[in-house]
Amino acid sequence: AQSVTQLDSQVPVFEEAPVELRCNYSSSVSVYLFWYVQYPNQGLQLLLKYLSGSTLVKGINGFEAEFNKSQTSFHLRKPSVHISDTAEYFCAVTVPGGYNKLIFGAGTRLAVHP
Amino acid sequence: EAGVTQFPSHSVIEKGQTVTLRCDPISGHDNLYWYRRVMGKEIKFLLHFVKESKQDESGMPNNRFLAERTGGTYSTLKVQPAELEDSGVYFCASSPLGGGHGTDTQYFGPGTRLTVL
Numbered sequence A: 001a002q003s004v005t006q007l008d009s010q011v012p013v014f015e016e017a018p019v020e021l022r023c024n025y026s027s028s029v030s031v032y033l034f035w036y037v038q039y040p041n042q043g044l045q046l047l048l049k050y051l052s053g054s055t056l057v058k059g060i061n062g063f064e065a066e067f068n069k070s071q072t073s074f075h076l077r078k079p080s081v082h083i084s085d086t087a088e089y090f091c092a093v094t095v096p097g098g099y100n101k102l103i104f105g106a107g108t109r110l111a112v113h114p
Numbered sequence B: 001e002a003g004v005t006q007f008p009s010h011s012v013i014e015k016g017q018t019v020t021l022r023c024d025p026i027s028g029h030d031n032l033y034w035y036r037r038v039m040g041k042e043i044k045f046l047l048h049f050v051k052e053s054k055q056d057e058s059g060m061p062n063n064r065f066l067a068e069r070t071g072g073t074y075s076t077l078k079v080q081p082a083e084l085e086d087s088g089v090y091f092c093a094s095s096p097l098g099g100g101h102g103t104d105t106q107y108f109g110p111g112t113r114l115t116v117l
Helices: none
Strands: A003-006 A008-013 A019-021 A023-026 A032-038 A044-050 A057-059 A063-070 A074-080 A087-094 A106-113 B004-008 B010-013 B019-024 B030-036 B043-050 B052-056 B065-068 B075-079 B088-095 B112-116
Touching: A003 A087, A008 A019, A019 A106, A023 A032, A023 A087, A032 A063, A032 A074, A044 A057, A044 A063, A074 A087, A087 B075, A106 B019, B004 B088, B019 B088, B019 B112, B030 B075, B043 B065
Parallel strands: A008 A106, B010 B112
Antiparallel strands: A003 A023, A019 A074, A023 A074, A032 A044, A032 A087, A057 A063, A063 A074, A087 A106, B004 B019, B019 B075, B030 B043, B030 B088, B043 B052, B065 B075, B088 B112
């Protein structure tokens, strides 16, 4: 079975500061990795995903994530955050050859302060 | 293009009552998923339709939950009778029928917040 752990439930940060949201996963088989974001009163939308190839993945809104197989991590980073990045961020995995069932972490609330 | 829509946005019912949630996927998306988030916890998969067929219903908690997808378009999720532990946010997502195999981007609706008193 697969599981996803998001190590921080809340991350406060000042505007224009860098941020890293941590995600670790557990799986006995290879997985695909995703980061979704949920802005207030909206559905989740995909930020980025890692399927194969380069371990550094760039997504929308200036976010990027790095897949580290040895540490089973997929941390999300942004060098300079904006107030508009305030949202909840979800790390998730799927299993190759499966039916696209997303297995989520518990989410990290990013609060960007002026 | 309209996104995934869900109705109602909020529902408050009493224990023992019935509630039906509706999801309209993005037009042309054959894959439709239901997920649930109990307060403060992770979002959990409930089931997956491909067109009108249930592909995977391994996440359905018990037989009080019934999901249908009429004609491969919109889907409903009925909870009957509702229990206190059914409270949470129910998300619907859709994706086109494509490569699948775990790589698809799923497009989520805003969710239905269900409160069972």
